[in-house]
Amino acid sequence: MADLSEVFRGYSAFVLDYSALLEVGDTTVHDELVDIIINQEKKLFISKSFRSFHGCVSLEGNPREKDVVVCTRDMFSRLYPTHSIRESKHTSTLGFVLEHANNVTECLFLGRNSETLERIRDANVTGRCAVCVFSKERMDLYPTLDICLSKEKPISVSQLTQSNDYLDVEVYCNVGDIVYTEAGEEVSLVSKISTGAEGIVFHTKDPKLVAKIYHRGVITPLRWRKLITMRDMHIDAVGICWPCELLYTYNRVPVGYLMKTGKGTTLGTAFDGPDAMMEHFPDWERLQVAKTLSSTLSRMIYLHMHGILVGDIQLKNAMISTPDDVYLIDMDSVQVADMPCPVGTEEFTSPELWESSFVSFLRKPRHEDYSISILVFSLLFCGQHPYAQRNGRETLREEMQALAFPYSLDGSTDDRIPLGGYDFIWKSLSDRLREMFYDTFAKGRLYESIEWLNAVSEYTDMLIKREFEDEEMYHVFPYHVWNAKLDESQVNSRRTVREAIIHTSINDEVAMGAAKDVPLSSMTRRGLDYAKIPYSNPYSSASASSSKSTGKSQGFASNNGMQNTSSGYHSSSSSNRGKQAERSKGLVEFLNNNHQTALLLALFAAAILLIIILSLFL
Secondary structure (H helix, E strand, C coil): CCCHHHHCCCCCEEEECHHHHHHHCCHHHHHHHHHHHHHCCCEEEECCCHHHHHHHHHHHCCHHHHHHHHHHHHHHHHHHHHCCEEECCCCCHHHHHHHHCCCCCEEEEEECCCCHHHHHHHCCCCCCCEEEEECCCCEEEECCHHHHHHHCCCCCCCHHHHCCCCCCCCCCCCCCCEEEECCCCEEECCEEEEECCCEEEEECCCCCEEEEEECCCCCCHHHHHHHHHHHHHCCCCCCECCEEEEEECCCCCEEEEEEECCCCEEHHHHCCCHHHHHHHCCCCEHHHHHHHHHHHHHHHHHHHCCCEECCCCCHHHEEEEECCEEEECCHHHCEECCECCCCCCHHHCCHHHCCCCHHHCCCCHHHHHHHHHHHHHHHHCCCCCCCCCCCCCCEHHHHHHCCCCCCCCCCCCHHHCCCCCHHHHHHHCCHHHHHHHHHHHHHCCCCCHHHHHHHHHHHHHHHHCCCCCCHHHHECCCCCHHHCCCCHHHCCCCCCHHHHHHHCCCCCHHHHHCCCCCCHHHHHHHCCCCCCCCCCCCCCHHHHHHHCCCCCCCCCCCCCCCEEECCEEECCHHHHHHHHHHHHHHHHHHHHHCHHHHHHHHHHHHHHHHHHHHHHHC
């Protein structure tokens, strides 16, 4: 490499995108840059999100990037005393670049494989600043940003997407079978974990690794090339179940891959309304919800920093055991290099892509930004979709297209918010999060994933510091009947309606109506079983037909469900009739098991009938 001190002598300042440090990974280059900044008295500009990017890399703990973390820390410990560092006011990567794009005395440092170059290209940014593009193999210096963009060509989708060939598996793999790594090491398929449209996931003898074995007719040349590329990227990250070894039959026929073991349950299972949250995480507060979201975002941003787009973002593609232990799964569908993500989930996908075949094009970072904004809202609202609402259009698709966001900054549209306490969740958020949600879902503005992470981190700090005066704001569902603290001696006791009202911590008439002579243990375990408050949830099992991800079809699942009702979205009228039948059955069972209550109801009805009869004769 050339003498960097001479190469950069003509510039007064460096504008550093974190992706450049990640690409370099060489302690010698880091040290040289620090020496140049100090000896030539240059300024170093970093974005407001620089520390957040560094935190994402540190959090994932990839052994191959340990030097990057250490060198970056040492680099800034040397520069801070010299007062050389200037932090931008911009949180977004694009805003940071635009701030410096036309300063001819500055040089912008970028990583070739990050998403930053694609963001600049997609926004049609022009500029006269110099650009130095780093990769692990080389460094390219361009005199202007315009020249850089003309030379650094965008990636085109692989021609292999047009291939209909399959690398058929000659044998069907099942429990007890043995497959082999590329080096010939045996991998035993001990037991099944799950079966999906593409294949089966097995436990192996190593508890830290699981094997995904594909069905016949699933492994295309494109899929196998993608898996080879992914393996060679060595994404050995704590919370990302990335392909680490390819698997073959004894005669070298490709069958699948090894990946890290994910723990816990899927986000889609846990974040599915109050009942699911109480079942899986009964002791949680808002703080744990925010931390879970931060962990999920950090892992996705880490992938973005390596030029990877998740593509099919949805709640079922991540697992959780604790707020810090979140695992991204189904990673073999991500977009890598010139190989697209072939699937998508409509509720999480930008409407501009709905009519497209995902296998035919490469997603842009802005498409990922849209999906992540839906994810952020869905996790903070425990599974609710931002466009689910009362008294609206017939389908969720129509609401998304019309930007019909039911929440407002002034409370003017509260009558459209789904029932179940979601209006209180909205009010419990930070001002910044509410403004970002409103800008995104009502005005169509997009925020970068790193901006969402920073906003969620600020909200998390507010929860930790207890900055909200109202204690209800710290509950997962503020002002909800489940927030009443129960005495251990009362868990299996019954209360009268009067006692339930006196001892309940809220005055919500819907919750009061649900607190009738129900065993407190039942309320705690399952929620309001006998008086279902309609928590609108487009991801419930009732609407699975409209929320599932597509497989080989490379498009969306049928969206003829998602009918809009007064309380939100449900899958179909037949499904609703089924739910009503279940509730009626539950009421009958309840009355059969609670004879005293049934007798009181009968006496009450008889008294009403007697009053009516007497009024006719008097």
